[in-house]
Amino acid sequence: MIKDNRNHTLAAVADTEMQQILKNELERQKSQIILIASENFTSQEVIRTMGSILTNKYAEGYPGDRYYEGCRVIDEVEELAIKRCNELFNSNFSNVQPHSGVQANTAVFLSVLNCGDKILSMNLRDGGHLSHGHKQNLTGRYFDIFTYSVDTETEMIDYENVKKLAKIAKPKLIIAGASSYSRIIDYSKFREIADEVGAFLMADIAHVAGLIAGGVYPTSVGIADFTTATTHKTLRGPRGGLIIADKKYSGLINKSVFPGTQGGPLMHVIAAKAVCFLEAMDPSFKTYSKNIIENSKALCQDMKDKSYRIVSGGTDNHLFLIDLTDKNLTGYEASEALASAGIILNKNVIPYDQLNPNITSGIRIGTPAVTTQGMGIEEMHLIADMIDFTLKNMHHSSALKDVSKKVKALAGDFPVYSGM
Ligand code: DSN
Numbered sequence: 001m002i003k004d005n006r007n008h009t010l011a012a013v014a015d016t017e018m019q020q021i022l023k024n025e026l027e028r029q030k031s032q033i034i035l036i037a038s039e040n041f042t043s044q045e046v047i048r049t050m051g052s053i054l055t056n057k058y059a060e061g062y063p064g065d066r067y068y069e070g071c072r073v074i075d076e077v078e079e080l081a082i083k084r085c086n087e088l089f090n091s092n093f094s095n096v097q098p099h100s101g102v103q104a105n106t107a108v109f110l111s112v113l114n115c116g117d118k119i120l121s122m123n124l125r126d127g128g129h130l131s132h133g134h135k136q137n138l139t140g141r142y143f144d145i146f147t148y149s150v151d152t153e154t155e156m157i158d159y160e161n162v163k164k165l166a167k168i169a170k171p172k173l174i175i176a177g178a179s180s181y182s183r184i185i186d187y188s189k190f191r192e193i194a195d196e197v198g199a200f201l202m203a204d205i206a207h208v209a210g211l212i213a214g215g216v217y218p219t220s221v222g223i224a225d226f227t228t229a230t231t232h233k234t235l236r237g238p239r240g241g242l243i244i245a246d247k248k249y250s251g252l253i254n255k256s257v258f259p260g261t262q263g264g265p266l267m268h269v270i271a272a273k274a275v276c277f278l279e280a281m282d283p284s285f286k287t288y289s290k291n292i293i294e295n296s297k298a299l300c301q302d303m304k305d306k307s308y309r310i311v312s313g314g315t316d317n318h319l320f321l322i323d324l325t326d327k328n329l330t331g332y333e334a335s336e337a338l339a340s341a342g343i344i345l346n347k348n349v350i351p352y353d354q355l356n357p358n359i360t361s362g363i364r365i366g367t368p369a370v371t372t373q374g375m376g377i378e379e380m381h382l383i384a385d386m387i388d389f390t391l392k393n394m395h396h397s398s399a400l401k402d403v404s405k406k407v408k409a410l411a412g413d414f415p416v417y418s419g420m
Helices: 016-031 044-050 072-089 101-112 138-142 159-169 187-197 209-213 247-261 267-281 283-305 331-340 368-372 377-392 397-413
Strands: 118-122 144-148 173-177 200-204 226-230 241-245 319-323 346-348 362-366
Touching: 016 397, 044 267, 072 209, 072 241, 072 267, 101 138, 101 200, 101 226, 101 241, 101 247, 118 159, 144 159, 159 187, 173 187, 187 200, 209 267, 209 283, 241 247, 267 283, 283 319, 283 362, 283 368, 283 377, 331 346, 331 362, 331 377, 331 397, 368 377, 377 397
Parallel strands: 118 144, 118 173, 173 200, 200 226
Antiparallel strands: 226 241, 319 362, 346 362
């Protein structure tokens, strides 16, 4: 035990074991190439704020209306986060309390749906998300799920087909949003469809929130009834979620978040969200988000030039999918081999995949993290070469060691968290 300097109750344990684990993870993040489309390097200011004493405070409720005393400062934190969120996304109401994207989605479901109501969402296999209707998720268990697939030829959303399905299913809620779809989602077309069948429209922008904030991807705000997002992917903030809606839904959404689906808000994370919103309003964030897409397109083109089949033929955003079927490789084999060389990405199902989600026919590649590091087109060429070489030599340990050295050198040229 270490006593604090006044030698009384605030005792702390020097957890050297955990410190060592954190050091190891820092070293890993600094020395690998992170191509997981949903990961990023958040700023040190965000990290500092997340690690602040705000974690000590209980603040169930909302600014000016809490269940606990002592919330004057906490109210300022949440008010600032809400103000900045609204400014960033040009909205008139937001709730910044959801602990995650799934929590944000769940709160929206609770706000307008009853058990057994119908939801129309994107098929998980085609790019949708678990929380949009997977049978083990509460959506799949408590709601009646109808799904739309991408077109078999273009591998893009076929809006006519979505409309047809909406007319048949008559859902109460339509979800526009995905976790592995590389194309622009046309929220206006979804709005028209929702209006035609009298459904609510929820846009889950978890993946593209930063691209929207940076003005390089169309917004769903003002079009969808509800927009849900995460703050830690392209938005580059702390791990968490948020909901944006018109203020006519404020009462409904607020009570669905608390007490509907959550207890005490994570005030340290809400404060860090406020920091990330401020960072995303800086002009440099526009450049950052533009660069994410440029890098994604460049890396995608490189892989295409190396004769890899790209799902839908290309990308308009921060990610793309490679179908490895004609390489006689599964996503599992490829992602494991790449990881052993220090290139970190995930196996991913592709549209109409015949393999199960633990094996998969594809891999997903995203550029938010490497772009944060400052890498550009030239580095994308190097990364494409390394991926190709690894996949062609995955059974030769000396080849994997060679790539691993190159990965370390490249990551070392674009250091993150230098001060840590
Ligand atoms: N796990 C996230 C992703 O990687 O897309 C979605 O929740």
